[in-house]
Structure formats: C-alpha cells, structure tokens
Amino acid sequence: MEAAISSILFYLFATVAVLSAFGVVASRNPVNSAMCMAVSFASTAAILFCMGAQFLGIVQIIVYAGAILVLFLFVVMMLDVKSEERNLSNLPRAIIGVVIAGVFAGMVTKAALLLPDATAGKCPVKALCCTDYDATPDTTVAEGELSGGALPELAQDNADVKSLGETLFSQYNIPFVILSFALLAGTVGAVALGRKIRKD
Amino acid sequence: MEHNVLASILANSCDTACCGMWFYLIVTILKLVLVFAVILAFVVLSVWIERRVAGWIQDRPGPNRAGIPLHLFQRFGSKEEQPCKKLLHFFGVPENCWIAKLFRWLRLDREIPTFGLMQPCLDGAKLFLKQELTPSYVRKVYFTLAPMLVLGPPLVAAAVIPFASGFSTPFGDVNMCVANLGIGPLWIFAISGLSVYGLTLAGWSSNSKYPFLGGLRATAQLISYEVAMGLSIIPLLMMFGTLNLQNIVQYQADNGWTILPLWGEGLTWERWFMMLPMLISFVVFVTCVFAEANRTPFDMAECETDLVGGYHSEYSSMKFASFFMGEYAAMVIGSALVVTLFLGGWSIGFGADAALHAWCDWFAVICQFAMFLIKLVAFIFFFVWVRWTLPRFRWDQVMKLGWLVFLEVTVANIFLTAAIIYFIN
Incomplete structure (x- = not known):
C-alpha cells in the first residue's frame, strides 16, 4: 500500500513538474512563465519530500520558489515586459538550443539508468532512497510514528539534516568553501554595481 | 480457494500493522480538523481582540453593542415584556440595589450581552x-x-x-x-x-x-x-x-x-x-x-x-x-x-x-x-x-x-x- 502510494505521488508530481516546465518555455507571457516555473519548483520539492529528503525539499522551496523566483517576478513586473515576439526563422540559434538540450537530456537519462534497479520496472523513488527497494523507506515520519516511535526522541529526528551537514563539511569541505567564495564575490559585485556613485 | 483468499484478507485486515495504519489516519484527520478550527477561530478572535484593544487604548468603548437584543424575542412571539426585570423580581432583588445596577450597567435589561463578540460574525x-x-x-x-x-x-x-x-x-x-x-x-x-x-x-x-x-x-x-x-x-x-x-x-x-x-x-x-x-x-x-x-x-x-x-x-x-x-x-x-x-x-x-x-x-x-x-x-x-x-x-x-x-x-x-x-x- 505504501509503495503504491509513493509511486502514484511520484508520477503525479513528476508529470506536474514536466508539464509546468514545458509551460515555462511555451508561454508567451513572461509572468505566466515565471508562475509555471514556481509550480515546477514546488513539485520538484514535493518529489524530494516523498524521498524523505525533507531538508533538500524545503531548501528548494525557500531558496528557489520563495526568493529567487519572486525576484524574477519582481523584475518582470517592474520592466512590464510585453509578450515576446516569436523568432523561429533563426535557424542557427534553434540548432544550438537543440544540441544543448539534447546533451543535457542524455546526461540525465544516463544518470537515471545507472540507478540501482532502474531497468527492473521498480518505482524510481524506491530505488533512490533505499537499496533494498522492498523495504519501506526508513526516513518517513509517518513510518516512525506508526511503529510507535517514542515522543521524546523520534528515531529519525533531523537525520537528513545531520547527514547532509556532515557530508558537506567533511567530505566536500573544500568545494563548499570555494563555492562560498564564489557567492561572496557575486554579492560584493552586486553591491558594487548597485551602489550610487557620487559625482563629487 | 475463494474462501481461503477472503479469510486471509480478513485475518490480515485485523492485524496490528493495519490497525495501526487506520488509527494513524483517523487520528491525523482529527488533528487536522482541530488545528484548522483553532486557526480559523483565532482569526475571528484576533479581529475582535484588535478592535476591543484599539478601543481600550484610544479611550473609547470599541465594538460592544452587537449583542442579541431582547426585543427580537418579543418579535418572535415571546410574551415576556422585560425578562431581566422579571428575573430580578423572582429572586426578590429590589430595583435600586447594586445587583440591579450592575445588571443595567451590563445592558442586561436590553440585550443578551456578547461583549462585542458578535461583531466579527456580523x-x-x-x-x-x-x-x-x-x-x-x-x-x-x-x-x-x-x-x-x-x-x-x-x-x-x-x-x-x-x-x-x-x-x-x-x-x-x-x-x-x-x-x-x-x-x-x-x-x-x-x-x-x-x-x-x-x-x-x-x-x-x-x-x-x-x-x-x-x-x-x-x-x-x-x-x-x-x-x-x-x-x-x-x-x-x-x-x-x-x-x-x-x-x-x-x-x-x-x-x-x-x-x-x-x-x-x-x-x-x-x-x-x-x-x-x-x-x-x-x-x-x-x-x-x-x-x-x-x-x-x-x-x-x-x-x-x-x-x-x-x-x-x-x-x-x-x-x-x-x-x-x-x-x-x-x-x-x-x-x-x-x-x-x-x-x-x-x-x-x-x-x-x-x-x-x-x-x-x-x-x-x-x-x-x-x-x-x-x-x-x-x-x-x-x-x-x-x-x-x-x-x-x-x-x-x-x-x-x-x-x-x-x-x-x-x-x-x-x-x-x-x-x-x-x-x-
């Protein structure tokens, strides 16, 4: 029953995510595109929730849907961009776009096929979140409560936050620091660009 | 064959895991309803608190008149002229004693008081x-x-x-x-x-x-x-x-x-x-x-x-x-x-x-x-x-x-x- 529900939810959210991602490209109104992108982000976050990666899901909502996309919307509305004009006759540009999209799609497909039991017809979510795909994922809260998880210490309390932090600050510490510096440089650059330059 | 399947389904449906599942579902729905009711009730209540406290801070009564007026009952067929006065008479309380004054101050002779709580509903x-x-x-x-x-x-x-x-x-x-x-x-x-x-x-x-x-x-x-x-x-x-x-x-x-x-x-x-x-x-x-x-x-x-x-x-x-x-x-x-x-x-x-x-x-x-x-x-x-x-x-x-x-x-x-x-x- 649990497996069926998580499969249904996965396919539901995946369909919504793909359809709304298509809407981002297909829509002519920039505000419609931005809202489609928000829906796409939200359904991706929902898939992450289904996999038990609650922290990643919520960060997806806070950072992308809650902050970055709102700024997109902000700028689009401020500039009052009208519906863009179609320019399909530009063949070289279309070819470049198709090549980039194709390479990226190939990469994602390859990665998906490398997952354990991806070709065995099992639910991809199950395959991702536990190697033994017949077992229920051990990180869902409902499961913890069902098995009579005691109240003071829920067995899986912030398990994914903890493991994420430990991995990030030990195994991937140096890339993390380098990325932080890149972000800092970006922030300083934005402040420098946005600063009012005095004439005197 | 059919009987065996049915029997096993019945037996399975009553085992502890399934029972736990139903219990979990029902309890979750009850908690959802409770939280939803509390939040919506508090939305109404906080509107009322806002208006009462605003009135209090600005030294005015605030919404205190939206009670249930007693003449409404007469309109719907009640024969009682003044229920409050009758009540006082029934207990033998004189007209000008402090209880009667308190009742009048609370406007009990004219309406059933709700302290303005009716205001958000209205x-x-x-x-x-x-x-x-x-x-x-x-x-x-x-x-x-x-x-x-x-x-x-x-x-x-x-x-x-x-x-x-x-x-x-x-x-x-x-x-x-x-x-x-x-x-x-x-x-x-x-x-x-x-x-x-x-x-x-x-x-x-x-x-x-x-x-x-x-x-x-x-x-x-x-x-x-x-x-x-x-x-x-x-x-x-x-x-x-x-x-x-x-x-x-x-x-x-x-x-x-x-x-x-x-x-x-x-x-x-x-x-x-x-x-x-x-x-x-x-x-x-x-x-x-x-x-x-x-x-x-x-x-x-x-x-x-x-x-x-x-x-x-x-x-x-x-x-x-x-x-x-x-x-x-x-x-x-x-x-x-x-x-x-x-x-x-x-x-x-x-x-x-x-x-x-x-x-x-x-x-x-x-x-x-x-x-x-x-x-x-x-x-x-x-x-x-x-x-x-x-x-x-x-x-x-x-x-x-x-x-x-x-x-x-x-x-x-x-x-x-x-x-x-x-x-x-």
Whole structure:
C-alpha cells in the first residue's frame, strides 16, 4: 500500500513538474512563465519530500520558489515586459538550443539508468532512497510514528539534516568553501554595481 | 480457494500493522480538523481582540453593542415584556440595589450581552453579502488567484506546530502535532514565505498604480526580513540541537523556556551567559514576525497615506476579506511560532509537565493545550498592543533596519553563541 502510494505521488508530481516546465518555455507571457516555473519548483520539492529528503525539499522551496523566483517576478513586473515576439526563422540559434538540450537530456537519462534497479520496472523513488527497494523507506515520519516511535526522541529526528551537514563539511569541505567564495564575490559585485556613485 | 483468499484478507485486515495504519489516519484527520478550527477561530478572535484593544487604548468603548437584543424575542412571539426585570423580581432583588445596577450597567435589561463578540460574525456576514466587483481592466486569472495564495499558506504552515505533548492509547502513541517533521521552523518559513506570491500578483494583476506599488513594497519587505528571520533562530538551533518543533518544546519543558530558564538544572552560569544571545534573537525574531505579517509599524504595503489601500485597493467583498483573513492567519501563525520557539510552546513550566504526565496523560494534554492557547492569546494581545502604540515607519527606515541592523546583529549573535558554547559549556 505504501509503495503504491509513493509511486502514484511520484508520477503525479513528476508529470506536474514536466508539464509546468514545458509551460515555462511555451508561454508567451513572461509572468505566466515565471508562475509555471514556481509550480515546477514546488513539485520538484514535493518529489524530494516523498524521498524523505525533507531538508533538500524545503531548501528548494525557500531558496528557489520563495526568493529567487519572486525576484524574477519582481523584475518582470517592474520592466512590464510585453509578450515576446516569436523568432523561429533563426535557424542557427534553434540548432544550438537543440544540441544543448539534447546533451543535457542524455546526461540525465544516463544518470537515471545507472540507478540501482532502474531497468527492473521498480518505482524510481524506491530505488533512490533505499537499496533494498522492498523495504519501506526508513526516513518517513509517518513510518516512525506508526511503529510507535517514542515522543521524546523520534528515531529519525533531523537525520537528513545531520547527514547532509556532515557530508558537506567533511567530505566536500573544500568545494563548499570555494563555492562560498564564489557567492561572496557575486554579492560584493552586486553591491558594487548597485551602489550610487557620487559625482563629487 | 475463494474462501481461503477472503479469510486471509480478513485475518490480515485485523492485524496490528493495519490497525495501526487506520488509527494513524483517523487520528491525523482529527488533528487536522482541530488545528484548522483553532486557526480559523483565532482569526475571528484576533479581529475582535484588535478592535476591543484599539478601543481600550484610544479611550473609547470599541465594538460592544452587537449583542442579541431582547426585543427580537418579543418579535418572535415571546410574551415576556422585560425578562431581566422579571428575573430580578423572582429572586426578590429590589430595583435600586447594586445587583440591579450592575445588571443595567451590563445592558442586561436590553440585550443578551456578547461583549462585542458578535461583531466579527456580523462583519463576516456583511462581507459575504456585499457586491463582488471585478474591475474590467484587471488580469482576471491572477486577480482571482491572488487572495487564495495569501490565505492558503498560513493555514498549511500551521501543520507543524505542536499544540500539546503526546499520550498513548492501546492502539498506538498519539503525537499532538499534525506533521511531526524534522524541519519544523523551516517548513513554516518556506510555506508562509509563499504568500508573497499572492501579494505581488494582487498588486500586478490589479493593473493600477497604487496597488502595484503596494505589491512591490510587500515583496521587497518580506524577502528582506526573511533573511534576518532565518538567521535569528540559528542560535536557538545551536542550543537545542534539533529542528523538530515537538522536541524543541520538550527540551524547554525539561530545561526551562528559552527566555525564562528558571527550572531544570537551575540557574547556572552557562545559562545566564546563554540568556544574552537568546534575548537578542527574541527581539530580532519578534520584530521580523511583525514585518512578515505586514502589521503596523511595518504595514508599508497597505499604507493608506501614500498608497490608498495598497495591494488590495481594487478588491471587494470576500476577495478583500480573504486578504484580511490571510493577514490575521499569518499573525496567528507568527505568534504560535514565537510561543513555540521562545516561550515554551505547550509546556506549563516549573516542572508541572512531568508531574501531570505522571498523574494522568489525558489531563496533562488538555492542560497543555489550554496553556498553549493562553500563551497564544497573550501574544496576539501584544501584537495588537504594539500596533496601536507605535507609529508607522518610513519605507527607507524599514529597509535600513532590515539590511543594515538586523542582518549584522544576527550574524554577530551566531558567533557569540558559538563562542559561549565552545568556551563555557
């Protein structure tokens, strides 16, 4: 029953995510595109929730849907961009776009096929979140409560936050620091660009 | 063959795992209904508190007349001329004694008093019955979507707030929190942050200048204060070592509330030192909650003096009411979060929780729920008190406070907490 529900939810959210991602490209109104992108982000976050990666899901909502996309919307509305004009006759540009999209799609497909039991017809979510795909994922809260998880210490309390932090600050510490510096440089650059330059 | 299958299904449906599943589903639905009812009741109640306290602060009665008038009963066939007077006669109380005067002062001779509590209901009825007017120049889809996006998120965000501890039944343990997620406060930030879409879209889709400016202001303000809000709870999380709200409250029940650590191990030196960063966090967080809920002194988005009505200028009837309900729901959720993180949530305090649990689980849960509601009402009162006391900030002052004061203070506070934990504990 649990497996069926998580499969249904996965396919539901995946369909919504793909359809709304298509809407981002297909829509002519920039505000419609931005809202489609928000829906796409939200359904991706929902898939992450289904996999038990609650922290990643919520960060997806806070950072992308809650902050970055709102700024997109902000700028689009401020500039009052009208519906863009179609320019399909530009063949070289279309070819470049198709090549980039194709390479990226190939990469994602390859990665998906490398997952354990991806070709065995099992639910991809199950395959991702536990190697033994017949077992229920051990990180869902409902499961913890069902098995009579005691109240003071829920067995899986912030398990994914903890493991994420430990991995990030030990195994991937140096890339993390380098990325932080890149972000800092970006922030300083934005402040420098946005600063009012005095004439005197 | 068929019989065997049926029998095995029947046998399986009654085993413990399946029973646990049904129990879990039913209990979750009951908790959902309870939380939803409490939030909506508090939206109505906080409107009433707002108007009563505003009246009190401004030295006027406030809404006190919306009682149930007694002549209504006569109209529907009651023969009683003056029930109150008859009642006094029945007990032999003279006309001019103090009880009769008190009754008259409470207007009991004219109506059944409700202390103005009928006012929010009548307001709601009025808004339902008003004409729904959609201007012809708006962008219809987003104009309709915006009020939903404002009202929905606060109601969803309430799912992670624990409103009592748990108790066990023969079927399994019950945790008095709809979704006991391991990321409690982040869930509330993320979901209530989504209501910014409603404000922005309302401003934009109205296709009119003042609402648009109101929407832009709301967006900028919410995003700015979200940063300081997120950073201000990091010292708390360093102290608790968990993101689960139920565990956070349990910790406070055992060791003393965050800003009132009087029981547990007692007042050791470490706890006195920890009080400083916690108080800084408390002040910053409460201010950010005010800003996030778009309330005076931070209601730049609906500042009447510069923006007519702000982002909801073009709205009427129930769409307008949904904006207001959304604002009050955000206020209730913000108060609940402050109470949960800083004021001990459902914990009764002074070690009473453990004692009550030892005596009777059910009674303890009911007491804790009542305690949570009392704290919530007290904090909503504080919200209203601030609103009617402080004047509105100027727009540039709001931005400066967010980016130049709170951001720096919260980052310094994180380092201070880390130093205290490293050197003293």
